[in-house]
Amino acid sequence: MQMEMTQLDGMVVHTSWNQSKLRMAVALSDGALQIWDASTEASGTSHLTLTGHWDAGVGGFCPKVTWAPSEYGDVVASCSVDGVISLWEEVILDGETEGTWRRIASLNTAQLSVLDMQFSNTKTGLLLLVISADGHARIYHTIDVLNVAKWQLQAELQNSRTPIEINGKYTFLGASVAWRSSTSRSPQPAFAFGCNSSSSSLNVAKVWEFEQSHQRWFCVAELREADELDKPVNHVSWAPNIGRDVRNPQMSCIEHVIVFPPVSLPVPGSYEMIAVASGDGISIWQVAGAQEKCSVRRVARLMGFEDEVWQAEWDMSGMTLASAGSDGIVRLWQANLKGVICIVINFAIIMST
Structure with a gap:
Protein backbone atom coordinates (compact mmCIF):
# COMPACT_ATOMS: atom_id res chain seq x y z
CA MET A 1 0.00 0.00 0.00
CA GLN A 2 1.29 3.46 -0.92
CA MET A 3 0.42 6.71 0.83
CA GLU A 4 0.28 9.91 -1.17
CA MET A 5 2.17 12.91 0.20
CA THR A 6 -0.24 15.44 1.70
CA GLN A 7 0.50 19.14 2.08
CA LEU A 8 -0.90 20.45 5.35
CA ASP A 9 -2.02 24.07 5.47
CA GLY A 10 -0.48 26.30 8.12
CA MET A 11 2.45 25.75 10.47
CA VAL A 12 2.15 22.35 12.13
CA VAL A 13 3.15 22.17 15.81
CA HIS A 14 2.21 18.58 16.65
CA THR A 15 0.49 15.55 15.13
CA SER A 16 -0.99 12.36 16.56
CA TRP A 17 -2.43 9.19 14.97
CA ASN A 18 -5.33 7.34 16.54
CA GLN A 19 -5.14 3.71 17.63
CA SER A 20 -6.08 2.30 14.20
CA LYS A 21 -3.63 4.65 12.42
CA LEU A 22 -6.46 5.81 10.13
CA ARG A 23 -7.08 9.25 11.65
CA MET A 24 -4.55 11.99 12.32
CA ALA A 25 -5.04 14.98 14.61
CA VAL A 26 -3.00 18.10 13.82
CA ALA A 27 -2.29 21.10 16.06
CA LEU A 28 -1.46 24.32 14.20
CA SER A 29 0.45 27.39 15.33
CA ASP A 30 -2.66 29.59 15.10
CA GLY A 31 -4.51 27.53 17.74
CA ALA A 32 -6.58 25.50 15.27
CA LEU A 33 -7.03 21.73 15.32
CA GLN A 34 -7.51 19.53 12.28
CA ILE A 35 -8.59 15.94 11.70
CA TRP A 36 -7.35 14.07 8.62
CA ASP A 37 -8.83 10.69 7.63
CA ALA A 38 -6.96 8.08 5.60
CA SER A 39 -8.80 6.25 2.83
CA THR A 40 -7.70 3.70 0.25
CA GLU A 41 -8.63 3.78 -3.43
CA ALA A 42 -9.25 0.75 -5.64
CA SER A 43 -5.70 1.07 -6.97
CA GLY A 44 -4.36 0.52 -3.47
CA THR A 45 -3.13 4.09 -3.03
CA SER A 46 -4.04 5.78 0.25
CA HIS A 47 -4.49 9.47 0.80
CA LEU A 48 -5.53 11.84 3.58
CA THR A 49 -8.71 13.95 3.52
CA LEU A 50 -9.42 16.89 5.81
CA THR A 51 -12.64 16.10 7.72
CA GLY A 52 -12.43 18.43 10.70
CA HIS A 53 -11.14 21.94 11.39
CA TRP A 54 -11.94 24.16 14.37
CA ASP A 55 -10.46 26.80 16.64
CA ALA A 56 -9.40 25.38 20.00
CA GLY A 57 -9.99 28.80 21.58
CA VAL A 58 -6.71 28.90 23.49
CA GLY A 59 -5.50 32.31 22.33
CA GLY A 60 -2.31 30.80 20.93
CA PHE A 61 -0.90 27.56 19.60
CA CYS A 62 -1.55 24.05 20.97
CA PRO A 63 1.77 22.41 21.93
CA LYS A 64 0.34 18.87 22.08
CA VAL A 65 -2.58 16.83 20.80
CA THR A 66 -3.32 13.15 21.46
CA TRP A 67 -6.06 10.56 20.89
CA ALA A 68 -7.93 8.60 23.54
CA PRO A 69 -8.27 4.80 23.10
CA SER A 70 -10.88 3.85 20.51
CA GLU A 71 -13.06 2.16 23.16
CA TYR A 72 -14.13 5.65 24.23
CA GLY A 73 -15.13 6.82 20.78
CA ASP A 74 -13.43 9.57 18.81
CA VAL A 75 -11.92 11.73 21.55
CA VAL A 76 -8.81 13.92 21.38
CA ALA A 77 -7.09 16.05 23.99
CA SER A 78 -5.32 19.31 23.24
CA CYS A 79 -3.51 21.74 25.50
CA SER A 80 -2.77 25.45 25.61
CA VAL A 81 0.47 27.20 26.53
CA ASP A 82 -0.96 28.06 29.97
CA GLY A 83 -1.62 24.42 30.82
CA VAL A 84 -5.36 24.13 30.15
CA ILE A 85 -6.22 20.76 28.61
CA SER A 86 -9.36 20.48 26.50
CA LEU A 87 -11.06 17.21 25.62
CA TRP A 88 -12.95 17.10 22.34
CA GLU A 89 -15.49 14.53 21.17
CA GLU A 90 -16.78 13.98 17.65
CA VAL A 91 -20.57 13.93 17.40
CA ILE A 92 -22.40 12.92 14.22
CA LEU A 93 -25.90 14.37 14.12
CA ASP A 94 -28.85 12.69 12.40
CA GLY A 95 -28.83 13.20 8.67
CA GLU A 96 -25.18 14.28 8.53
CA THR A 97 -22.21 12.33 7.21
CA GLU A 98 -19.44 14.34 8.86
CA GLY A 99 -19.06 14.85 12.57
CA THR A 100 -18.82 18.00 14.64
CA TRP A 101 -16.17 18.33 17.33
CA ARG A 102 -17.32 19.71 20.67
CA ARG A 103 -15.47 20.41 23.92
CA ILE A 104 -16.63 18.02 26.65
CA ALA A 105 -14.17 18.78 29.46
CA SER A 106 -11.35 21.09 30.56
CA LEU A 107 -8.52 20.31 32.99
CA ASN A 108 -6.27 22.92 34.58
CA THR A 109 -2.71 21.70 35.19
CA ALA A 110 -1.44 24.36 37.62
CA GLN A 111 -1.21 27.02 34.88
CA LEU A 112 1.99 25.49 33.53
CA SER A 113 2.75 24.60 29.93
CA VAL A 114 2.34 20.94 29.02
CA LEU A 115 5.43 19.08 27.77
CA ASP A 116 3.73 15.78 26.96
CA MET A 117 0.49 13.89 27.61
CA GLN A 118 -0.84 10.41 26.84
CA PHE A 119 -4.01 8.39 27.50
CA SER A 120 -4.13 4.84 28.84
CA ASN A 121 -7.04 2.44 29.14
CA THR A 122 -7.27 0.47 32.40
CA LYS A 123 -9.77 -1.85 34.04
CA THR A 124 -10.94 0.96 36.31
CA GLY A 125 -11.31 3.57 33.59
CA LEU A 126 -9.43 5.98 31.40
CA LEU A 127 -6.21 7.65 32.59
CA LEU A 128 -4.57 10.80 31.24
CA LEU A 129 -0.92 11.36 32.13
CA VAL A 130 0.29 14.95 31.84
CA ILE A 131 3.88 16.21 32.21
CA SER A 132 4.10 19.92 33.00
CA ALA A 133 6.92 22.45 32.84
CA ASP A 134 7.68 21.96 36.55
CA GLY A 135 8.75 18.38 35.80
CA HIS A 136 5.78 16.88 37.66
CA ALA A 137 3.64 14.05 36.33
CA ARG A 138 -0.07 14.53 36.98
CA ILE A 139 -2.43 11.61 36.44
CA TYR A 140 -6.13 12.24 35.86
CA HIS A 141 -8.77 9.52 36.12
CA THR A 142 -12.34 9.39 34.86
CA ILE A 143 -14.84 9.49 37.72
CA ASP A 144 -17.29 7.38 35.73
CA VAL A 145 -15.87 4.60 33.54
CA LEU A 146 -18.43 5.33 30.83
CA ASN A 147 -18.23 9.13 30.98
CA VAL A 148 -15.12 10.82 29.57
CA ALA A 149 -16.44 14.27 30.47
CA LYS A 150 -15.83 13.94 34.23
CA TRP A 151 -12.28 13.77 35.59
CA GLN A 152 -10.40 14.01 38.86
CA LEU A 153 -6.72 14.27 39.79
CA GLN A 154 -5.54 10.84 40.94
CA ALA A 155 -1.86 11.51 41.67
CA GLU A 156 0.98 14.00 41.29
CA LEU A 157 4.49 12.56 40.98
CA GLN A 158 7.92 14.20 41.03
Whole structure:
Protein backbone atom coordinates (compact mmCIF):
# COMPACT_ATOMS: atom_id res chain seq x y z
CA MET A 1 0.00 0.00 0.00
CA GLN A 2 1.29 3.46 -0.92
CA MET A 3 0.42 6.71 0.83
CA GLU A 4 0.28 9.91 -1.17
CA MET A 5 2.17 12.91 0.20
CA THR A 6 -0.24 15.44 1.70
CA GLN A 7 0.50 19.14 2.08
CA LEU A 8 -0.90 20.45 5.35
CA ASP A 9 -2.02 24.07 5.47
CA GLY A 10 -0.48 26.30 8.12
CA MET A 11 2.45 25.75 10.47
CA VAL A 12 2.15 22.35 12.13
CA VAL A 13 3.15 22.17 15.81
CA HIS A 14 2.21 18.58 16.65
CA THR A 15 0.49 15.55 15.13
CA SER A 16 -0.99 12.36 16.56
CA TRP A 17 -2.43 9.19 14.97
CA ASN A 18 -5.33 7.34 16.54
CA GLN A 19 -5.14 3.71 17.63
CA SER A 20 -6.08 2.30 14.20
CA LYS A 21 -3.63 4.65 12.42
CA LEU A 22 -6.46 5.81 10.13
CA ARG A 23 -7.08 9.25 11.65
CA MET A 24 -4.55 11.99 12.32
CA ALA A 25 -5.04 14.98 14.61
CA VAL A 26 -3.00 18.10 13.82
CA ALA A 27 -2.29 21.10 16.06
CA LEU A 28 -1.46 24.32 14.20
CA SER A 29 0.45 27.39 15.33
CA ASP A 30 -2.66 29.59 15.10
CA GLY A 31 -4.51 27.53 17.74
CA ALA A 32 -6.58 25.50 15.27
CA LEU A 33 -7.03 21.73 15.32
CA GLN A 34 -7.51 19.53 12.28
CA ILE A 35 -8.59 15.94 11.70
CA TRP A 36 -7.35 14.07 8.62
CA ASP A 37 -8.83 10.69 7.63
CA ALA A 38 -6.96 8.08 5.60
CA SER A 39 -8.80 6.25 2.83
CA THR A 40 -7.70 3.70 0.25
CA GLU A 41 -8.63 3.78 -3.43
CA ALA A 42 -9.25 0.75 -5.64
CA SER A 43 -5.70 1.07 -6.97
CA GLY A 44 -4.36 0.52 -3.47
CA THR A 45 -3.13 4.09 -3.03
CA SER A 46 -4.04 5.78 0.25
CA HIS A 47 -4.49 9.47 0.80
CA LEU A 48 -5.53 11.84 3.58
CA THR A 49 -8.71 13.95 3.52
CA LEU A 50 -9.42 16.89 5.81
CA THR A 51 -12.64 16.10 7.72
CA GLY A 52 -12.43 18.43 10.70
CA HIS A 53 -11.14 21.94 11.39
CA TRP A 54 -11.94 24.16 14.37
CA ASP A 55 -10.46 26.80 16.64
CA ALA A 56 -9.40 25.38 20.00
CA GLY A 57 -9.99 28.80 21.58
CA VAL A 58 -6.71 28.90 23.49
CA GLY A 59 -5.50 32.31 22.33
CA GLY A 60 -2.31 30.80 20.93
CA PHE A 61 -0.90 27.56 19.60
CA CYS A 62 -1.55 24.05 20.97
CA PRO A 63 1.77 22.41 21.93
CA LYS A 64 0.34 18.87 22.08
CA VAL A 65 -2.58 16.83 20.80
CA THR A 66 -3.32 13.15 21.46
CA TRP A 67 -6.06 10.56 20.89
CA ALA A 68 -7.93 8.60 23.54
CA PRO A 69 -8.27 4.80 23.10
CA SER A 70 -10.88 3.85 20.51
CA GLU A 71 -13.06 2.16 23.16
CA TYR A 72 -14.13 5.65 24.23
CA GLY A 73 -15.13 6.82 20.78
CA ASP A 74 -13.43 9.57 18.81
CA VAL A 75 -11.92 11.73 21.55
CA VAL A 76 -8.81 13.92 21.38
CA ALA A 77 -7.09 16.05 23.99
CA SER A 78 -5.32 19.31 23.24
CA CYS A 79 -3.51 21.74 25.50
CA SER A 80 -2.77 25.45 25.61
CA VAL A 81 0.47 27.20 26.53
CA ASP A 82 -0.96 28.06 29.97
CA GLY A 83 -1.62 24.42 30.82
CA VAL A 84 -5.36 24.13 30.15
CA ILE A 85 -6.22 20.76 28.61
CA SER A 86 -9.36 20.48 26.50
CA LEU A 87 -11.06 17.21 25.62
CA TRP A 88 -12.95 17.10 22.34
CA GLU A 89 -15.49 14.53 21.17
CA GLU A 90 -16.78 13.98 17.65
CA VAL A 91 -20.57 13.93 17.40
CA ILE A 92 -22.40 12.92 14.22
CA LEU A 93 -25.90 14.37 14.12
CA ASP A 94 -28.85 12.69 12.40
CA GLY A 95 -28.83 13.20 8.67
CA GLU A 96 -25.18 14.28 8.53
CA THR A 97 -22.21 12.33 7.21
CA GLU A 98 -19.44 14.34 8.86
CA GLY A 99 -19.06 14.85 12.57
CA THR A 100 -18.82 18.00 14.64
CA TRP A 101 -16.17 18.33 17.33
CA ARG A 102 -17.32 19.71 20.67
CA ARG A 103 -15.47 20.41 23.92
CA ILE A 104 -16.63 18.02 26.65
CA ALA A 105 -14.17 18.78 29.46
CA SER A 106 -11.35 21.09 30.56
CA LEU A 107 -8.52 20.31 32.99
CA ASN A 108 -6.27 22.92 34.58
CA THR A 109 -2.71 21.70 35.19
CA ALA A 110 -1.44 24.36 37.62
CA GLN A 111 -1.21 27.02 34.88
CA LEU A 112 1.99 25.49 33.53
CA SER A 113 2.75 24.60 29.93
CA VAL A 114 2.34 20.94 29.02
CA LEU A 115 5.43 19.08 27.77
CA ASP A 116 3.73 15.78 26.96
CA MET A 117 0.49 13.89 27.61
CA GLN A 118 -0.84 10.41 26.84
CA PHE A 119 -4.01 8.39 27.50
CA SER A 120 -4.13 4.84 28.84
CA ASN A 121 -7.04 2.44 29.14
CA THR A 122 -7.27 0.47 32.40
CA LYS A 123 -9.77 -1.85 34.04
CA THR A 124 -10.94 0.96 36.31
CA GLY A 125 -11.31 3.57 33.59
CA LEU A 126 -9.43 5.98 31.40
CA LEU A 127 -6.21 7.65 32.59
CA LEU A 128 -4.57 10.80 31.24
CA LEU A 129 -0.92 11.36 32.13
CA VAL A 130 0.29 14.95 31.84
CA ILE A 131 3.88 16.21 32.21
CA SER A 132 4.10 19.92 33.00
CA ALA A 133 6.92 22.45 32.84
CA ASP A 134 7.68 21.96 36.55
CA GLY A 135 8.75 18.38 35.80
CA HIS A 136 5.78 16.88 37.66
CA ALA A 137 3.64 14.05 36.33
CA ARG A 138 -0.07 14.53 36.98
CA ILE A 139 -2.43 11.61 36.44
CA TYR A 140 -6.13 12.24 35.86
CA HIS A 141 -8.77 9.52 36.12
CA THR A 142 -12.34 9.39 34.86
CA ILE A 143 -14.84 9.49 37.72
CA ASP A 144 -17.29 7.38 35.73
CA VAL A 145 -15.87 4.60 33.54
CA LEU A 146 -18.43 5.33 30.83
CA ASN A 147 -18.23 9.13 30.98
CA VAL A 148 -15.12 10.82 29.57
CA ALA A 149 -16.44 14.27 30.47
CA LYS A 150 -15.83 13.94 34.23
CA TRP A 151 -12.28 13.77 35.59
CA GLN A 152 -10.40 14.01 38.86
CA LEU A 153 -6.72 14.27 39.79
CA GLN A 154 -5.54 10.84 40.94
CA ALA A 155 -1.86 11.51 41.67
CA GLU A 156 0.98 14.00 41.29
CA LEU A 157 4.49 12.56 40.98
CA GLN A 158 7.92 14.20 41.03
CA ASN A 159 10.85 13.07 38.92
CA SER A 160 13.29 13.88 41.75
CA ARG A 161 15.10 11.96 44.46
CA THR A 162 16.61 14.39 46.96
CA PRO A 163 15.37 17.52 48.82
CA ILE A 164 17.87 19.58 46.84
CA GLU A 165 16.38 18.39 43.57
CA ILE A 166 12.84 18.92 44.84
CA ASN A 167 13.45 22.47 46.07
CA GLY A 168 15.85 23.50 43.32
CA LYS A 169 14.89 25.83 40.50
CA TYR A 170 15.39 24.00 37.25
CA THR A 171 14.17 24.57 33.72
CA PHE A 172 12.44 21.67 32.02
CA LEU A 173 12.88 21.95 28.27
CA GLY A 174 11.02 18.80 27.32
CA ALA A 175 9.60 15.51 28.55
CA SER A 176 8.28 12.26 27.15
CA VAL A 177 5.94 9.60 28.53
CA ALA A 178 4.96 6.13 27.34
CA TRP A 179 2.38 3.83 28.87
CA ARG A 180 2.88 0.09 29.10
CA SER A 181 1.10 -1.47 26.16
CA SER A 182 -2.40 -2.85 26.62
CA THR A 183 -1.04 -6.11 25.15
CA SER A 184 1.16 -6.58 28.22
CA ARG A 185 0.59 -9.62 30.42
CA SER A 186 0.88 -7.48 33.55
CA PRO A 187 -2.50 -6.39 34.97
CA GLN A 188 -1.15 -3.21 36.59
CA PRO A 189 -0.82 0.09 34.69
CA ALA A 190 2.72 1.41 34.33
CA PHE A 191 4.52 4.11 32.39
CA ALA A 192 8.01 5.36 31.55
CA PHE A 193 8.76 9.06 32.05
CA GLY A 194 11.90 10.95 31.01
CA CYS A 195 12.97 14.62 31.11
CA ASN A 196 15.22 17.08 29.33
CA SER A 197 16.12 19.68 31.96
CA SER A 198 18.87 22.08 33.01
CA SER A 199 19.94 19.62 35.73
CA SER A 200 21.76 16.47 34.63
CA SER A 201 20.56 14.65 37.77
CA LEU A 202 16.95 14.99 36.57
CA ASN A 203 17.67 13.85 33.01
CA VAL A 204 16.72 10.26 33.63
CA ALA A 205 13.93 7.95 32.48
CA LYS A 206 12.01 6.20 35.24
CA VAL A 207 9.42 3.44 35.31
CA TRP A 208 6.37 3.98 37.54
CA GLU A 209 3.82 1.28 38.38
CA PHE A 210 0.47 1.42 40.16
CA GLU A 211 0.10 -0.75 43.27
CA GLN A 212 -3.54 -1.76 43.56
CA SER A 213 -3.54 -2.73 47.24
CA HIS A 214 -2.09 0.62 48.37
CA GLN A 215 -3.72 2.67 45.58
CA ARG A 216 -0.41 4.42 44.96
CA TRP A 217 2.17 4.87 42.23
CA PHE A 218 5.72 3.67 42.92
CA CYS A 219 8.95 4.32 41.04
CA VAL A 220 10.21 0.79 40.36
CA ALA A 221 13.23 1.44 38.12
CA GLU A 222 15.59 4.02 36.65
CA LEU A 223 16.75 3.63 33.05
CA ARG A 224 20.19 5.23 32.96
CA GLU A 225 23.81 4.05 32.89
CA ALA A 226 27.02 5.91 33.74
CA ASP A 227 27.71 6.88 30.11
CA GLU A 228 24.30 8.59 29.91
CA LEU A 229 24.58 10.88 32.95
CA ASP A 230 25.05 14.04 30.89
CA LYS A 231 22.53 13.12 28.18
CA PRO A 232 19.01 14.62 28.30
CA VAL A 233 16.11 12.27 27.65
CA ASN A 234 14.29 13.35 24.49
CA HIS A 235 11.85 10.48 23.98
CA VAL A 236 10.72 7.18 25.49
CA SER A 237 8.71 4.41 23.82
CA TRP A 238 7.30 1.24 25.43
CA ALA A 239 7.20 -1.65 22.96
CA PRO A 240 4.09 -3.78 22.44
CA ASN A 241 4.88 -7.49 22.61
CA ILE A 242 2.49 -8.83 19.99
CA GLY A 243 5.11 -9.98 17.47
CA ARG A 244 8.10 -10.47 19.75
CA ASP A 245 9.25 -13.56 21.60
CA VAL A 246 9.02 -12.44 25.22
CA ARG A 247 10.63 -15.54 26.73
CA ASN A 248 14.22 -15.76 25.50
CA PRO A 249 15.86 -12.40 24.72
CA GLN A 250 19.07 -12.53 22.67
CA MET A 251 21.15 -9.73 21.17
CA SER A 252 23.91 -9.85 18.57
CA CYS A 253 26.66 -7.29 18.02
CA ILE A 254 26.44 -5.62 14.60
CA GLU A 255 27.27 -2.29 13.01
CA HIS A 256 25.92 0.78 14.87
CA VAL A 257 24.67 -1.40 17.75
CA ILE A 258 26.59 -1.76 21.02
CA VAL A 259 25.45 -4.91 22.82
CA PHE A 260 25.96 -5.31 26.56
CA PRO A 261 26.72 -8.71 28.13
CA PRO A 262 23.62 -10.46 29.46
CA VAL A 263 22.99 -11.02 33.13
CA SER A 264 20.51 -13.38 34.72
CA LEU A 265 17.13 -11.81 35.33
CA PRO A 266 16.09 -12.59 38.93
CA VAL A 267 12.44 -12.87 37.95
CA PRO A 268 11.62 -15.65 35.46
CA GLY A 269 9.02 -15.25 32.78
CA SER A 270 8.28 -12.61 30.18
CA TYR A 271 10.02 -9.27 29.78
CA GLU A 272 9.23 -6.00 28.07
CA MET A 273 11.26 -3.51 26.03
CA ILE A 274 11.60 0.26 26.42
CA ALA A 275 13.52 2.52 24.03
CA VAL A 276 15.05 5.70 25.48
CA ALA A 277 16.39 8.34 23.07
CA SER A 278 19.07 10.36 24.87
CA GLY A 279 21.82 12.44 23.36
CA ASP A 280 23.16 10.95 20.13
CA GLY A 281 21.89 7.42 20.69
CA ILE A 282 19.04 5.15 21.75
CA SER A 283 19.21 2.70 24.65
CA ILE A 284 17.12 -0.47 24.58
CA TRP A 285 16.08 -1.72 28.01
CA GLN A 286 14.58 -4.99 29.19
CA VAL A 287 12.09 -4.76 32.05
CA ALA A 288 10.96 -7.84 33.97
CA GLY A 289 8.95 -8.35 37.12
CA ALA A 290 7.03 -5.75 39.13
CA GLN A 291 7.34 -3.55 42.23
CA GLU A 292 10.27 -4.56 44.49
CA LYS A 293 11.01 -7.52 42.21
CA CYS A 294 11.34 -5.34 39.12
CA SER A 295 14.59 -5.90 37.21
CA VAL A 296 15.94 -3.79 34.36
CA ARG A 297 19.05 -3.97 32.21
CA ARG A 298 20.29 -2.14 29.16
CA VAL A 299 20.76 -4.66 26.37
CA ALA A 300 21.83 -2.40 23.50
CA ARG A 301 22.79 1.14 22.55
CA LEU A 302 21.89 2.17 18.99
CA MET A 303 24.52 4.50 17.57
CA GLY A 304 25.60 5.95 14.22
CA PHE A 305 23.60 9.18 14.52
CA GLU A 306 25.29 12.38 13.42
CA ASP A 307 23.48 14.56 15.95
CA GLU A 308 20.81 14.58 18.67
CA VAL A 309 18.11 11.88 18.49
CA TRP A 310 14.73 13.48 19.11
CA GLN A 311 12.29 10.60 18.71
CA ALA A 312 12.17 6.81 18.77
CA GLU A 313 8.89 4.95 18.29
CA TRP A 314 8.03 1.23 18.18
CA ASP A 315 5.53 -0.10 15.68
CA MET A 316 2.37 -1.98 16.69
CA SER A 317 4.20 -5.34 16.77
CA GLY A 318 7.13 -4.21 18.89
CA MET A 319 9.53 -5.49 16.22
CA THR A 320 10.47 -2.28 14.38
CA LEU A 321 11.78 0.94 15.90
CA ALA A 322 11.71 4.21 13.94
CA SER A 323 14.10 6.99 14.93
CA ALA A 324 14.53 10.61 13.84
CA GLY A 325 16.86 13.39 14.86
CA SER A 326 18.69 16.58 14.00
CA ASP A 327 20.61 14.93 11.15
CA GLY A 328 17.39 14.81 9.10
CA ILE A 329 17.53 11.02 8.62
CA VAL A 330 14.76 8.60 9.55
CA ARG A 331 16.07 5.14 10.41
CA LEU A 332 14.13 1.91 10.84
CA TRP A 333 15.66 -0.60 13.24
CA GLN A 334 14.21 -4.08 13.23
CA ALA A 335 14.62 -7.09 15.50
CA ASN A 336 14.03 -10.58 14.20
CA LEU A 337 12.57 -13.41 16.28
CA LYS A 338 16.00 -14.03 17.82
CA GLY A 339 16.25 -10.44 18.99
CA VAL A 340 18.94 -9.29 16.56
CA ILE A 341 18.56 -5.53 15.93
CA CYS A 342 19.86 -3.87 12.77
CA ILE A 343 19.08 -0.95 10.45
CA VAL A 344 16.72 -2.12 7.72
CA ILE A 345 16.27 1.22 5.97
CA ASN A 346 17.20 4.87 6.34
CA PHE A 347 16.11 7.85 4.30
CA ALA A 348 16.78 11.56 4.41
CA ILE A 349 14.07 14.18 4.81
CA ILE A 350 14.41 16.85 2.13
CA MET A 351 12.75 20.12 3.08
CA SER A 352 11.35 22.06 0.13
CA THR A 353 11.05 25.85 0.16
